[in-house]
Amino acid sequence: MPHETPDAIIDALSIDCLIFGFQKNELDILLVQHGEGISKGKWALPGGWIKYNESADAAAARILQDLTGVSKIYLEQLRAFGDVHRYPTKRVITIAYYALVKPEAYTLGAGFTASDVKWFKLGDVPSLPYDHSAILHAGLRHLKHKVRHEPIGFNLLPKKFTLLQLQELYEALLGQKLDKPNFRRKLMKMNLLIPCKEKQTDVSHRAASLYRFDKKTYDKLTEKGFTFEL
Amino acid sequence: MPHETPDAIIDALSIDCLIFGFQKNELDILLVQHGEGISKGKWALPGGWIKYNESADAAAARILQDLTGVSKIYLEQLRAFGDVHRYPTKRVITIAYYALVKPEAYTLGAGFTASDVKWFKLGDVPSLPYDHSAILHAGLRHLKHKVRHEPIGFNLLPKKFTLLQLQELYEALLGQKLDKPNFRRKLMKMNLLIPCKEKQTDVSHRAASLYRFDKKTYDKLTEKGFTFEL
DNA sequence: CACCTTGTAGTCAAATGTACTATAAGTTAT
DNA sequence: ATAACTTATAGTACATTTGACTACAAGGTG
Numbered sequence: 001m002p003h004e005t006p007d008a009i010i011d012a013l014s015i016d017c018l019i020f021g022f023q024k025n026e027l028d029i030l031l032v033q034h035g036e037g038i039s040k041g042k043w044a045l046p047g048g049w050i051k052y053n054e055s056a057d058a059a060a061a062r063i064l065q066d067l068t069g070v071s072k073i074y075l076e077q078l079r080a081f082g083d084v085h086r087y088p089t090k091r092v093i094t095i096a097y098y099a100l101v102k103p104e105a106y107t108l109g110a111g112f113t114a115s116d117v118k119w120f121k122l123g124d125v126p127s128l129p130y131d132h133s134a135i136l137h138a139g140l141r142h143l144k145h146k147v148r149h150e151p152i153g154f155n156l157l158p159k160k161f162t163l164l165q166l167q168e169l170y171e172a173l174l175g176q177k178l179d180k181p182n183f184r185r186k187l188m189k190m191n192l193l194i195p196c197k198e199k200q201t202d203v204s205h206r207a208a209s210l211y212r213f214d215k216k217t218y219d220k221l222t223e224k225g226f227t228f229e230l
Numbered sequence: 231m232p233h234e235t236p237d238a239i240i241d242a243l244s245i246d247c248l249i250f251g252f253q254k255n256e257l258d259i260l261l262v263q264h265g266e267g268i269s270k271g272k273w274a275l276p277g278g279w280i281k282y283n284e285s286a287d288a289a290a291a292r293i294l295q296d297l298t299g300v301s302k303i304y305l306e307q308l309r310a311f312g313d314v315h316r317y318p319t320k321r322v323i324t325i326a327y328y329a330l331v332k333p334e335a336y337t338l339g340a341g342f343t344a345s346d347v348k349w350f351k352l353g354d355v356p357s358l359p360y361d362h363s364a365i366l367h368a369g370l371r372h373l374k375h376k377v378r379h380e381p382i383g384f385n386l387l388p389k390k391f392t393l394l395q396l397q398e399l400y401e402a403l404l405g406q407k408l409d410k411p412n413f414r415r416k417l418m419k420m421n422l423l424i425p426c427k428e429k430q431t432d433v434s435h436r437a438a439s440l441y442r443f444d445k446k447t448y449d450k451l452t453e454k455g456f457t458f459e460l
Numbered sequence: 461c462a463c464c465t466t467g468t469a470g471t472c473a474a475a476t477g478t479a480c481t482a483t484a485a486g487t488t489a490t
Numbered sequence: 491a492t493a494a495c496t497t498a499t500a501g502t503a504c505a506t507t508t509g510a511c512t513a514c515a516a517g518g519t520g
Contacts (some may be wrong), residue, residue: 002464012240013323016515031428052321055313080325082286093243093281095323126321149379164466181468182509189507223371227378269497394497411499412478436486 009049012091012168015060016047016132018078018098018139019070021119022156022173028103028119029136031128032067035115036091039129039152045136046114047094060097062114068117069109076141086131098139100147102156147173151228152193154213160196162208163187170230192218239279242321245290246277246362248308248328249300249370251349252386256403258333258349259366261358262297265345268319269359275366276344277324290327298347299339303329308369316361328369332386377403381422381458384443390426392438393417400460420458422448 017031019030031043048063050056057075065071078096086092108117122128128136146152153169187193194214199207218228248258261273278293280286287305295301308326316322333349340347352355358366369370377383383399397413417423424444429437 002378009240010321010323012242050323053314055314056310056323061311077309079307082280082325084283084285090242093240093280093286093325095312107404162467179509179511180466181470181511184468186508203466204518206467206518208467214430227375368477392498409478409480410497411480411501414499416477433497434487436498438498 006204008052011049012093013050014047014087014094015050015056015062015063016045016081016094016096016135017064017074017075018045018096019064019068020098020100020139020143021103022100022169023103023113023119025031027122027140029125030070030108031118031123031125032110032114033116033118034113035110036113042122042129043118043126043133044129044163045096046117050095053180056095057097058202060095066112067110067114069111070101070106073101075099076194078142081131083131088130094135095141096135098143100143100152100155108192149229151213151218159212160198160210161194161212162200162210164208166211174230176215179188186230190221192221192228233447238282240282241279242323244317244322245280245286245293246275246311246324246365247290247294247305248275248326248366249294249298249303250369250373251333252329252330252399252402253349254271255326255398257352257370257402259347259352259355260298260300260338261350261355262340262344263341263346263348265340266343272320272359273348273350273356274359274407275326275362276347278343280325282312286325288392288406290325294327296342297340299341300336303331303336305329308365308372311361311365315350318360324365326365326369330373350459350460374404378460381448382441386459387443388438390428390442391429392430392440393423394438395400396441404460417460422451422458 017030021028021030030046032046033043034040046064046067048059048067050059050105054062056077060075060077061071064073064075071123075097076099078098080093082093084091086094088168103119108119110117122140125136153173154166156169157165163184164180166187167178167180170183171178192214193211196210196212198210200210201207222228241275247260251258251260260276262276263273264270276294276297278289278297280289284292286307290305290307291301292307294303302412305327306329308328310323310325311333312323314321316324352370357363379398383403386399387395394410394422395413396417397408397410400413403407422444423441426440426442428440430440431437452458
């Protein structure tokens with residue numbers, strides 16, 4: 001293999017990460033400020049080069065952690081962006097990844113080539129370099145569609161959550177009120193929630209049962225043609 | 231730019247094409263036989279290297295035409311496959327594209343590094359090299375999902391078609407039998423089919439009414455939040 | 461204890477989906 | 491011509507799901 005030194009990079013291939021945050025009933029996007037390189041000073045999507053000895057998925061996780069301090073989240077691939085002139089100085093194709101998280105759960109820390117990290121409201125996003133604006137819009141469109149048809153929203157909750165927490169999340173994401181008993185019944189019938197046999201603590205009212213999302217069952221069901229619909 | 235000669239390739243980045251054909255109420259996949267290289271003699275997905283001066287989309291179209299003779303189809307990107315060991319001799323990440331077509335409309339012609347091209351029934355696909363089997367399965371899953379939520383299948387029918395043709399198409403795509411009266415009712419209620427006020431000819435039984443897909447109405451409905459669901 | 465908040469169960473009508481049956485409109489064989 | 495056959499199309503009856511709502515349970519607070 002050529003260039004097989006441990007840290008060799010594939011300099012025609014990069015990763016960019018769309019980290020969407022859900023906060024105060026609004027969508028935010030995580031950007032980093034470049035501390036060096038051709039876009040020094042500009043805010044952009046967290047991104048970097050893939051190493052020869054790591055998978056694209058692993059590269060995305062590593063790059064995100066190095067630049068922003070955000071780790072242990074489930075990154076999903078959006079798609080590759082391969083226009084000839086998307087990058088100014090040489091031919092670079094990028095693979096975009098995305099995730100939907102709750103900002104409160106992460107402590108931001110700029111690192112590596114990033115001089116700063118910050119959440120931006122979607123309305124306040126500055127002009128982005130390269131084709132990052134196109135990537136952001138593609139990601140947004142994908143996310144809005146996905147949230148309605150796949151249980152991606154569970155990432156935004158603690159591992160153990162109550163049905164009301166889940167309902168309020170979806171009410172915010174979908175922008176509409178939902179009926180409590182009906183929501184409960186619908187979700188329970190999907191068999192995607194495992195009862196933890198525990199209850200809330202420290203609440204000044206009747207404690208609700210805690211559940212967790214059953215990803216294994218979900219994966220099995222989707223193979224058989226099941227689709228999550230709210 | 232490094233290596234900017236016209237035909238220079240990015241040898242860490244390839245394209246692979248999933249061309250699904252719909253024929254005799256069955257899904258087929260288009261494979262090419264390698265005429266040279268490390269997998270000589272093996273059947274595989276049509277694929278090749280991206281050039282420095284062409285977009286990923288353009289590369290996919292060129293590679294498909296060079297190897298198989300199939301051109302002028304709408305290729306959509308599936309996603310990138312970036313595992314470290316997916317390719318044996320060096321580190322290669324591939325971007326997979328897919329399309330759904332009717333085979334009768336294309337004349338196959340093996341070219342370039344391909345010694346043969348053929349449609350394979352999904353049940354008769356030989357063992358594929360690299361991670362092509364995983365790519366095929368990812369594409370199939372994507373296609374099955376997409377077909378249920380977007381009226382992509384109409385591309386496979388003549389402009390004027392009968393309800394039974396449409397039903398048989400979906401039965402094949404979804405892999406299950408559907409009830410005739412119920413299928414008819416469901417489709418008709420969507421208001422996406424325009425009656426042509428014509429009937430079949432040259433059939434040895436009662437002639438069925440012909441319909442065509444109403445794309446304009448579909449586009450209007452989708453803007454209002456309508457989603458095609460079967 | 462009364463009284464508050466939230467959790468959980470149940471009811472009922474409307475809409476939708478599913479499995480059928482029935483009939484119509486042609487073609488073909490006798 | 492007519493019976494037999496094929497496919498089209500309409501209708502029907504039952505089950506399931508959905509949506510709006512009511513009732514009650516469980517726990518905390520004053």
